[in-house]
Amino acid sequence: MTIRSDRDHGQRYRPRMSCLKKLEATVVQMQDPSTGVKGTDQKLNVTIIPHVITGQDIVAWITKNMNIDSDEAQAFGTMLVAFGYIYPLQDHKKLVLRPDGSLYRFQTPYFWPVQKWKAEDTDYAIYLAKRNIRKKGVLDAYEQEEYNKLHKWMNHKWDFIVMQAKEQYHAGKARQKADRVVFDCQERAYWIVHRPPPQTHSAMDYGLDRHIDPNAEEKKTYDYYRRIIIYTQQAVMRSRVKSSVSLGALAKYITTFKNHDPFLVPCLPSNPWQTDDDSYWELNTPDVEIPTKMRVERWSFSFYELLNDPRGRADFKIFLKKEFSGENLAFWEAAEELKWGTAASMSEKAEHIFKTFLAPGAPRWINIDGRTMGLTVKGLEHPHRYVLDAAQTHIFMLMKKDTFYRYLKSPVYKEMQKKAISPAPHNFSEAQLQQNMRNRRPSIDPIITWQKEQEEKAKAEAASGPVDIKKLMASKLDRK
């Protein structure tokens, strides 16, 4: 366990908590005598508390002045309470803003949350000790626990703590009763924020500290500048595209896929998450026999979409088989496996690919230009993960620019478009929806699906692999 007391990593200067500055500005506005939230005096036991505001007034002010609707205003108000800029007078341990007549007060700036330093344990100990002095047994169970813990590990300065507690207690007694009550409320609210009761959280909790101080300036040596120069030179030379072209492409993508986005256009027959009916997933499994019309349409958007969908890729393979040009896709798939496979299997895969696709007279020889072939074969002498990149890109482009378009015009695709189904939208009654909810179907474990896929793949490979003439002749001779 590391001790973080003096290793701050620049947390205190973080703009990460810049939200606090903005909250403060809003809180100051809210306290403006003429345009702020109107407060009244409220009787609490026997004292009168000044400047008390109600939850609904806070929400109304935020709604009006920040130009947002009341739900958002309430959420914003809850943040103000969670950080301790406003504290509740009733139910003081729950730091939320209730949009009703619940009573709140603005916290004094002395007790505003500060991002520069954490609320100290020493101060907390003094606070608890002070309350203990006033009346024994007034501490909550969790506070008593904390008090005991602090007493244990701060034992060496406990005299100091008790002395401070006594001084503060006496100073408090010298105040007017009303002021004392108000101050006690404020102080209590501060500690609820910084030492949250059990089952609640502190808004000041920001998670882990960062490791590297982002405010630490890197030393500006010649090395630093040279790196920037090299990077910027390359950046200047990069080709870039006119905004109208690239932004137009982004917009075009959105328009193309609009009907396929379940958040924009309801998916048919229905969204399983909304109706608890998983037909949509059943109709769109990776190996479904008849795909839906939407799915088949999506294959036509781009070659990437076709390949990415296992059902689409399977259909494309059928087309390629008819054209006797399956070796291109097979090579591309093999190259993908090499690129993303384990380091250990690389040389073996590279050799297999060479024998099957690239060697002169190979059984599934791919037709690439001489230069690329030369480069690739040379690279295969010392195979690495990206050795097939040039060849793979060439083949991919060939498929993308030529084969893909012929596929879209082919009888294979057109037949698929005809066969594809268009499920009708579900129209569940409330009772049916309730029933669906009770009968949510579990699905096959992905591990089983994966195992099946691997088996299918192995079978397909064995079936389509290059025929070993020697073995075939040997088996024929054997039979004789």
Place this chain on the structure above:
Amino acid sequence: MACQGLAKGETTNTLKAESESLKAKLEEERAKLHDVELHQVAEKIDALGQFVMKTRRTLKGHGNKVLCMDWCRDKRRIVSSSQDGKVIVWDAYTTNKEHAVTMPCTWVMACAYAPSGCAVACGGLDNKCSVYPLSLDKNENLAAKKKSVAMHTNYLSSCSFTNSDMQILTSSGDGTCALWDVESGQLLQSFHGHSADVLSLDLAPSETGNTFVSGGCDKKANVWDMRSGQNVQSFETHESDINNVKYYPSGDAFATGSDDATCRLYDLRADREVAIYSKDSIIFGASSVDFSLSGRLLFAGYNDYTINVWDVLKGTRVAILFGHENRVSTVRVSPDGTAFCSGSWDNTLRIWA
């Protein structure tokens, strides 16, 4: 990387001047092609209708803050990790817990589902990324088959499988990203360039699949070539830490969420920031972002417990979602776009549709 020493007549000041003039030249080149704004292009597109997005599932079971989650490719299972070291695999549709692992460290900030659906990867304050193969036997102790893959010198902030179960990309508080071979634990490539903690990374969904983007506490979003380890593009327009980066579905742009309370869209081909998603009433940092399937909607989780939904083209906010009782730490859209999942420091995960 140490460059050559000072040549004759060069001083740190001359180099500084040269770098400044080059930076100015870069801005000039970028400005030449800056002929239209995104909202102008968006004028021709129809406005969105009203949205009804509700919590459809609430997943309770973590004992502490949920820090990260990822979807399985089967579109209904998820893996989530939390501050107390627990990593849980759920069937989010039925809300059943299917697997649970207890990590030997707290603050498991990164978790990822393998493409095959047969394993999960996770890591955090242990500075490592470990892969746990999942089992059909519910009684099996998954920790027994755990494989330690990545080793960083500080906390693991994010991890992602590439196109297969065999490689993992990680980012760390030590300021670097790295690509690892799962089986051997070998470091395949490391990526240096950030000057502070790297908090997030995302792989490009393109057919070439060779780049990824990372965002860090140095306010920079960097695009990297996975093969060479080079930083090919860099964007520095945020005013504070970048908590999350996500690619646009076409791979030609990416969005970021930052502690400066804005989300921004960067176009890779135009090489500049093209949109800022912000509002005066949103003053708390955005912790996590993700696009809907078409790219039209950007879902962003914030530190003020809300989720804001933005119209990516028009730059307006189309919905604000309430429900979580503490910071929203992670937001991810499901693989088929039918729902998105949010994880929060209130110990729960919610599925919205």
